[in-house]
Amino acid sequence: MTARDDILGRIRTALNRxxxxxxxxxxxxxxxxxxxxxxxxxxxxxxxxxxxxxTEVDISIGRVAExxxxxxxxxxxxxxxxxxxxxxxxxxxxxxAYGLDDAPGLTIHRGATRGDDLVSITPTIAGxxxxxxxxxxxxxxxxxxxxxxxxxxxxxxxxxxxxxGYEDAWARVRSNGEIGAALPRTVTMITGPSRSSDIEREVTxxxxxxxxxxxxxxxxxxxxxxxxxx
Amino acid sequence: xxxxxxxxxxxxxxxxxADADLQSALAKLQRDTRLARPVITGRLPEFEDLRxxxxxxKDHTLAHLDHFLETFEANVTDAGGHxxxxxxxxxxxxxxxxxxxxxxxxxxxxxxxxxxxxIALNDYLIAHGLEVVETDLGExxxxxxxxxxxxxxxxxxxxKKEQIAETFRDHHTxxxxxxxxxxxxxxxxxxxxxxxxxxxxxxxxITGANMLxxxxxxxxxxxxxGNGDLTQTLPRVHIVxxxxxxxxxxxxxxxxxxxxxxxxxxxxxxTCYTTFATGPKRPDDLxxxxxxxxxxxxxxxxxxxxxxxxxxxxxxxxxxxxxxxPVYGAVGGHAYGGVYxxxxxxxxxxxxxxxxxxxxxxxxxxxxxxxxxxxxxxxPLPGLMRRWRDIAHKEKLNxxxxxxxxxxxxWAARRPAFYRFGARIALRLLKTxxxxxxxxxxxxxxGGWTTARDLPAxxxxxxxxxxxxxxxxxxxx
Amino acid sequence: xxxxxxxxxxxxxxxxxxRVGLFATCLVDLxxxxxxxxxxxxxxxxxxxxxxxxxxxxxxxxxxxxxxxTNAAAIARQTxxxxxxxxxxxxxxxSCAGMLRHHYPDLLSDDPQYATRAQSVADKTWELIGxxxxxxxxxxxxxxxxxxxxxxxxxxxxRELGIKDxxxxxxxxxxxxxxxxxEAADVCCGFGGTFCIKYPEVSxxxxxxxxxxxxxxxxxTVLSGDxxxxxxxxxxxxxxxxxxxxxxxxxxxxxPATGPAIGPAIGSAADNDGGKA
Numbered sequence: 016m017t018a019r020d021d022i023l024g025r026i027r028t029a030l031n032r033x034x035x036x037x038x039x040x041x042x043x044x045x046x047x048x049x050x051x052x053x054x055x056x057x058x059x060x061x062x063x064x065x066x067x068x069x070t071e072v073d074i075s076i077g078r079v080a081e082x083x084x085x086x087x088x089x090x091x092x093x094x095x096x097x098x099x100x101x102x103x104x105x106x107x108x109x110x111x112a113y114g115l116d117d118a119p120g121l122t123i124h125r126g127a128t129r130g131d132d133l134v135s136i137t138p139t140i141a142g143x144x145x146x147x148x149x150x151x152x153x154x155x156x157x158x159x160x161x162x163x164x165x166x167x168x169x170x171x172x173x174x175x176x177x178x179x180g181y182e183d184a185w186a187r188v189r190s191n192g193e194i195g196a197a198l199p200r201t202v203t204m205i206t207g208p209s210r211s212s213d214i215e216r217e218v219t220x221x222x223x224x225x226x227x228x229x230x231x232x233x234x235x236x237x238x239x240x241x242x243x244x245x
Numbered sequence: 246x247x248x249x250x251x252x253x254x255x256x257x258x259x260x261x262x263a264d265a266d267l268q269s270a271l272a273k274l275q276r277d278t279r280l281a282r283p284v285i286t287g288r289l290p291e292f293e294d295l296r297x298x299x300x301x302x303k304d305h306t307l308a309h310l311d312h313f314l315e316t317f318e319a320n321v322t323d324a325g326g327h328x329x330x331x332x333x334x335x336x337x338x339x340x341x342x343x344x345x346x347x348x349x350x351x352x353x354x355x356x357x358x359x360x361x362x363x364i365a366l367n368d369y370l371i372a373h374g375l376e377v378v379e380t381d382l383g384e385x386x387x388x389x390x391x392x393x394x395x396x397x398x399x400x401x402x403x404x405k406k407e408q409i410a411e412t413f414r415d416h417h418t419x420x421x422x423x424x425x426x427x428x429x430x431x432x433x434x435x436x437x438x439x440x441x442x443x444x445x446x447x448x449x450x451i452t453g454a455n456m457l458x459x460x461x462x463x464x465x466x467x468x469x470x471g472n473g474d475l476t477q478t479l480p481r482v483h484i485v486x487x488x489x490x491x492x493x494x495x496x497x498x499x500x501x502x503x504x505x506x507x508x509x510x511x512x513x514x515x516t517c518y519t520t521f522a523t524g525p526k527r528p529d530d531l532x533x534x535x536x537x538x539x540x541x542x543x544x545x546x547x548x549x550x551x552x553x554x555x556x557x558x559x560x561x562x563x564x565x566x567x568x569x570x571p572v573y574g575a576v577g578g579h580a581y582g583g584v585y586x587x588x589x590x591x592x593x594x595x596x597x598x599x600x601x602x603x604x605x606x607x608x609x610x611x612x613x614x615x616x617x618x619x620x621x622x623x624x625p626l627p628g629l630m631r632r633w634r635d636i637a638h639k640e641k642l643n644x645x646x647x648x649x650x651x652x653x654x655x656w657a658a659r660r661p662a663f664y665r666f667g668a669r670i671a672l673r674l675l676k677t678x679x680x681x682x683x684x685x686x687x688x689x690x691x692g693g694w695t696t697a698r699d700l701p702a703x704x705x706x707x708x709x710x711x712x713x714x715x716x717x718x719x720x721x722x
Numbered sequence: 723x724x725x726x727x728x729x730x731x732x733x734x735x736x737x738x739x740x741r742v743g744l745f746a747t748c749l750v751d752l753x754x755x756x757x758x759x760x761x762x763x764x765x766x767x768x769x770x771x772x773x774x775x776x777x778x779x780x781x782x783x784x785x786x787x788x789x790x791x792t793n794a795a796a797i798a799r800q801t802x803x804x805x806x807x808x809x810x811x812x813x814x815x816x817s818c819a820g821m822l823r824h825h826y827p828d829l830l831s832d833d834p835q836y837a838t839r840a841q842s843v844a845d846k847t848w849e850l851i852g853x854x855x856x857x858x859x860x861x862x863x864x865x866x867x868x869x870x871x872x873x874x875x876x877x878x879x880x881r882e883l884g885i886k887d888x889x890x891x892x893x894x895x896x897x898x899x900x901x902x903x904x905e906a907a908d909v910c911c912g913f914g915g916t917f918c919i920k921y922p923e924v925s926x927x928x929x930x931x932x933x934x935x936x937x938x939x940x941x942x943t944v945l946s947g948d949x950x951x952x953x954x955x956x957x958x959x960x961x962x963x964x965x966x967x968x969x970x971x972x973x974x975x976x977x978p979a980t981g982p983a984i985g986p987a988i989g990s991a992a993d994n995d996g997g998k999a
Binding site: 017018019021022023025026027028029030032036037038039042043044045048049051052053068072106126127129130146148153154155158159160162163164181182185189193194195196198199200201202203204205206207208209210211212213214215216217219220221222223224225 | 270273274277289290291294295298301302305308309310311312314315316320321323324325329330331332336380381382383386399400401402404405406409429430432433434436437440441444445460461462463469470471472474475478479489495496497500501503504511514515516517518519520521522523524525526527529530531532533541543547548550551
Binding site: 254258614635636637638639647659661664672679701708713 | 746750751752753754755756757758759762774776777778779780782784785786787788789790791793796797800877878881882906908909910912913914915916917918919920921922923924925926927928929930953954956957958960961981982984985
């Protein structure tokens with residue numbers, strides 16, 4: 016008798032279930048989704064909510080009209096914030112469209128990191144309006160370490176990939192109901208720079224992940240050429 | 246880290262009440278929680294419905310636990326992970342040590358896991374020659390101080406920053422002793438640097454799991470610091486230790502629970518990092534662990550499943566009950582002696598350590614009900630404490646004096662005429678002793694009351710007697 | 723309203739002049755009969771006929787909470803026998819009303835003789851204030867109390883029975899009364915039945931916090947709906963030499979409250995001989 020047999024045996028006895036009992040019928044709650052109202056809205060409303068919620072958790076947001084302008088915007092932001100002008104970038108081919116290689120005042124290399132890089136630039140699967148979160152996944156072009164080791168994490172979010180709620184973001188990841196090895200190794204919702212309140216409940220930032228999370232929001236700028244920068 | 250062994254609540258409580266630093270930390274926790282909760286729950290109008298849904302999810306899962314665990318196991322294996330089932334603490338420790346040995350591990354990084362506290366994992370691994378480093382800031386501080394967590398989510402809540410700074414000075418001896426550590430950000434900056442080395446050097450990373458998702462074979466780990474992610478990604482081997490009740494059926498179920506977890510635990514909408522990890526590194530991934538091992542631990546859960554305490558298996562270890570409990574607020578988590586303090590500790594510790602040893606804990610409650618009111622999973626904590634009291638009473642575990650007093654009272658209460666007769670005498674005595682002042686300083690046999698309070702003198706006469714005199718027709722049956 | 727249960731729903735067709743069995747509670751019966759008279763007065767003002775079964779003793783909570791289900795069940799059966807003939811059972815105490823309402827059915831669920839009877843007694847048991855506002859829809863308070871008061875939410879009434887707004891609603895009707903809201907009004911005062919005797923230091927710390935908050939309101943009197951809480955609070959106020967009085971809310975609402983407060987207010991420090999805690 017293995018521990019597995021022991022445990023499953025005890026469970027079956029406790030529940031009075033026979034071995035080989037098939038999957039249970041779907042419970043009543045499974046037929047109704049409970050989706051909070053705040054996940055619903057027009058694209059404009061969801062974008063506004065995303066920005067508001069993200070700002071609340073100390074995520075800074077810069078807006079850029081076109082993908083090609085991202086590199087310049089990032090270079091300018093890093094300079095204005097007094098941050099280094101070198102960054103590690105996810106090797107995902109989608110990152111080629113952002114003008115990162117050519118942006119003056121910005122030097123990049125692609126790959127994973129062991130922590131020597133102080134700034135990272137990554138793509139995202141979605142922005143989630145419900146809590147101002149970004150969703151990132153690991154893959155051959157998106158190493159996980161870029162989200163955690165550098166002090167400054169810059170994440171690129173497209174306005175047309177802002178969704179209302181967690182379920183919507185997950186629908187992007189599992190469009191075909193993927194499970195097991197078909198899923199990315201990690202699917203992560205990031206909501207702010209790293210923080211702790213372990214010391215007398217006072218919030219400190221940058222333990223152990225990034226001290227700053229900056230989102231570059233690409234697309235659909237309203238109200239003027241200067242673009243709303245937060 | 247020595248596991249608390251003394252379950253002598255009264256003695257522990259007295260010590261805790263004399264600790265001024267602890268008292269001010271607890272007062273702050275209580276007040277902050279009380280004020281923050283209506284705000285953060287008010288922001289989500291669906292909060293109450295989500296609690297109900299979470300209860301339904303967990304109850305359904307527990308009612309078919311074998312099925313969901315087997316499904317989970319199959320999907321983890323399909324993703325390239327290894328599942329190890331362990332009956333008890335000893336089995337889990339040995340299994341984990343073996344995995345470490347098999348990978349020639351020297352350094353083990355740990356992300357916060359209460360179940361690893363249950364099995365006293367760190368001391369065991371250290372005794373077998375491994376270096377173990379806690380990476381959660383609070384747990385790291387406790388590790389240096391050789392203390393145990395006092396709250397399931399905010400483990401070092403009982404400490405002041407001066408104490409933490411001193412601990413860092415004592416242990417981080419390579420740094421300039423004159424460096425400033427006056428503000429929390431100084432302290433956390435130092436921790437970041439120190440622990441970064443360890444994250445990168447660790448051969449094995451051990452995490453807990455907030456949830457296990459059956460349909461995908463994923464684990465869910467939530468942190469604010471990101472240490473859970475660094476612990477699972479950088480080392481070559483990732484070990485997850487989780488008790489069997491952590492499983493939920495689907496991703497959607499996990500999402501529902503996530504909406505109420507951080508809200509209840511820390512008053513946040515959601516934690517900074519919420520990671521769903523499935524299996525080890527894929528062949529084309531640029532980083533990630535080569536191996537994933539999942540330890541599924543029983544350690545008393547199947548016993549809870551079969552009895553009247555099953556509801557406690559819905560617990561998602563948010564700590565809301567601890568933050569809301571006025572008794573916890575008076576004495577802190579260590580006073581409860583076990584791995585878990587506060588209301589959840591009062592219910593779990595008798596199950597884990599035996600009611601014969603832990604009977605004082607379910608007694609140490611005024612049954613105010615605030616724990617149940619705030620528990621996102623609607624666990625009937627006072628009711629479960631009362632069930633432990635039923636068992637303790639039946640097995641005569643509690644104080645003989647108290648049982649005798651109760652038996653005497655109950656004997657009288659079941660004989661109304663005698664009760665009334667005895668009451669008249671006792672009241673006349675108390676009224677006399679109360680004298681002109683109208684209250685008593687000391688009362689024989691009621692030392693417990695007069696330790697902290699005066700006893701108001703009774704008005705005189707019983708209501709029943711006086712009503713009978715004044716309204717003789719209205720005394721019913 | 724954190725943690726308060728929603729107010730319970732009254733039955734559909736209430737009788738015109740209901741017969742109410744007044745469950746005095748053991749503390750009122752033994753310690754402070756004036757609360758019983760005040761409760762009866764309020765019930766009569768609200769159009770009820772009030773009876774007080776003579777053989778009533780206690781709801782059985784001390785045994786129930788001590789894990790002695792056998793004695794608790796015996797006392798419950800006694801209580802059911804005595805009270806089940808009334809249209810309503812009303813208690814000037816959230817914890818006693820809660821015991822009958824929520825715990826009697828659980829206690830006697832295995833008893834074929836009493837299971838349904840326990841449920842029907844539970845269904846018609848009410849805490850006094852909730853009964854007046856939610857069942858009788860009666861708020862015609864005819865009382866005056868030209869002074870400041872503060873109000874402590876007793877735990878069982880709040881969390882088991884949803885008593886939160888109703889007492890405040892009625893206090894607003896008292897002429898001249900100034901209600902100062904208590905900080906942390908819904909935090910336990912530390913009474914908890916035998917808890918305060920088993921863990922006196924912990925209970926003492928809890929009631930100390932409560933007294934700090936009460937004194938900070940500047941109110942002259944603290945009110946609540948449970949005599950256990952009030953005796954605990956009054957006892958601590960007295961020990962600390964505070965001048966704040968404690969009364970049951972029924973005493974204020976019923977009309978002229980002429981008797982002394984719970985253990986009279988301490989006027990001078992000389993009366994106090996150090997107030998050793």
